[in-house]
Amino acid sequence: MNKRAVVILFIVGLVSVSFLVPEENKVLKFNYPESWPKPVYDFESNPLTQAKIDLGRKLFYDPILSKDNMISCASCHLSYTAFTHVDHALSHGVGDSIGVRNSMSLVNMAWSKHFMWDGAVNNLDVQALAPISNEDEMGENIVSVIQKLQDNNEYPALFSKAFGDTVISSQNLLRAIAQFELTFISANSKYDKVMRGEDQFTEQEARGYAFFKDKCASCHKEPLFTNGEFENNGLEIDPSLYDLGRFGITHRSLDSLKFKTPSLRNVEFSQPYMHDGRFTSLHEVMNHYSEGIHYSKTVSKHIGRGIALTEDNRVDVVAFMLTLTDKDFLFNQDLSFPRK
Ligand code: HEC
Ligand code: HEC
Structure with missing residues (x-):
């Protein structure tokens, strides 16, 4: 084959590979109002895709992340109250335990460089570990969460769709949740x-x-x-x-x-x-x-x-x-x- 034919075949190959990427795995652009500052979140380290956002959404609403399978992230972060809880001052978690702080509203998270009232966490990609393991919130440990997800009849396939791996890792779990939270953009008041x-x-x-x-x-x-x-x-x-x-x-x-x-x-x-x-x-x-x-x-x-x-x-x-x-x-x- 001459050089030219190789180049053409190579280009045809590239084009057909990009057509083969399913819609839900294509990297999405993070859209926000032009006049706003640049987000601080590092999208390159965790490129947005619809499959990951959807997985993060399912996890955010799933009490499987808590010890007693009763509390989900949404128990304290409700969408129609700007992702916080409203009925009580201090947050309520597993076994009706009462935390020491008011839940925070989750909005425009891509612009946040510190998380929690005191900034105990400095990266959205690891933030979810804190509520999962907090005794007064979800009271669970990450090893057990991963085991429950791996044994579940839906999650291995969903992780595979999003990350190309049926073996569930804590990093992918945290990344998916972060992606869903990044979509909480409020800019139309x-x-x-x-x-x-x-x-x-x-x-x-x-x-x-x-x-x-x-x-x-x-x-x-x-x-x-x-x-x-x-x-x-x-x-x-x-x-x-x-x-x-x-x-x-x-x-x-x-x-x-x-x-x-x-x-x-x-x-x-x-x-x-x-x-x-x-x-x-x-x-x-x-x-x-x-x-x-x-x-x-x-x-x-x-x-x-x-x-x-x-x-x-x-x-x-x-x-x-x-x-x-x-x-x-x-x-x-x-x-x-x-x-x-
Ligand atoms: C020096 C910085 C500063 C200034 C100036 C300031 N705030 Fe605040 N505001 C804060 C901080 C910090 C908190 C959270 C404090 C806490 O919970 O300990 C807060 C909390 C609030 C809250 C509660 C929000 C929530 O979700 O809990 C409201 C409402 C608010 N401020 C309105 C105002 C208004 C109106 C003014 C002007 C009259 C004002 N703030 C001036 C720093 C400031
Ligand atoms: C039992 C109630 C409760 C549950 C369940 C809970 N949270 Fe929270 N969340 C809180 C409280 C309280 C804070 C503030 C904590 C602090 O300042 O120490 C917070 C803070 C946050 C913040 C920081 C927001 C900011 O602007 O700094 C994020 C992000 C967050 N939660 C996401 C989640 C996710 C994801 C889950 C599920 C894995 C979750 N939370 C489960 C109560 C809860």
């Missing part, structure tokens, strides 16, 4: 529509937004509504929990009482609020910022001894925060309990 010029704020929302940009956005930074950092927003320590936040990880005094700034997207639905769920309404949160600040050395300079808010300011800022509700996200059928 009224706020987003106003920013795109498709809608308008009411006068009250516009006043709230102006106040918010002035006093709140240094930490709840647009467009994600978090700066991704740890901050002390002046909550008085709860003596029964004695939670020092970031200090527990770094043991540096300047981190005492600092917690990850939560995104405020869909905050209308993520009550109760704060790391221990101490406030049940946004009005209570406003009262906290205005006259509830417990001053200590690590309180942010943006808060000081309090952010003075008149009664009108409070109502306006709450009206603005309600524009962060994204119904397309909350009721997205691709994120809810898988029906098939």
Whole structure:
């Protein structure tokens, strides 16, 4: 065969191989609004495919990951409440055990560089190990989870479809869950529509937004509504929990009482609020910022001894925060309990 024929055959080969890749295994592009910052997640190390996302979704909703086969990730992270739980301040796990913190809302995870209220985890690809093994959450160990999945009549085939291997590994389990979580993108609230010029704020929302940009956005930074950092927003320590936040990880005094700034997207639905769920309404949160600040050395300079808010300011800022509700996200059928 001459050289030319070899080259042509090679190209024909490549083209036909790419046609043979099933749709569900093709690498997907991660889509997000153009005006947003670049995600921090390393997609090259875990390229998105529909088969992996679907597997992650099934796992996220499956109580098989817990010791008593009763608790799934979704028990504490419900899609229609912005992936947090709402009925209680501290999370409830296996055997009705009560955790020490409020569940977090899971939104725009691809932009997060720290996970958990104190940043105990720094990579989404390993995060799921924490709830699986936490005694007050799923109370299970990864070896036993893998065994249960391997013995299951559906999972070996699904892992094979997604990763080309019927032998289930913890790395692939964690990667699949991470892929599903990466699809939790909330970018279509009224706020987003106003920013795109498709809608308008009411006068009250516009006043709230102006106040918010002035006093709140240094930490709840647009467009994600978090700066991704740890901050002390002046909550008085709860003596029964004695939670020092970031200090527990770094043991540096300047981190005492600092917690990850939560995104405020869909905050209308993520009550109760704060790391221990101490406030049940946004009005209570406003009262906290205005006259509830417990001053200590690590309180942010943006808060000081309090952010003075008149009664009108409070109502306006709450009206603005309600524009962060994204119904397309909350009721997205691709994120809810898988029906098939
Ligand atoms: C019993 C309730 C409970 C269960 C079950 C649970 N979580 Fe959580 N989740 C929490 C709590 C509480 C936190 C905050 C933990 C902390 O700060 O120490 C959290 C935090 C997270 C975070 C960090 C979010 C951020 O922005 O930093 C992710 C991601 C997460 N959970 C995913 C999962 C996954 C995946 C599962 C299933 C494998 C799961 N969770 C199961 C209660 C739960
Ligand atoms: C210095 C940074 C900072 C500033 C300024 C700030 N916040 Fe926060 N905010 C935080 C942190 C950190 C938390 C979580 C604290 C915790 O749970 O320990 C939080 C929590 C919240 C929550 C609860 C969210 C949830 O899901 O639990 C709301 C609502 C909120 N802030 C609104 C505001 C508003 C409105 C303003 C302006 C009046 C404001 N914040 C100013 C850092 C800040």
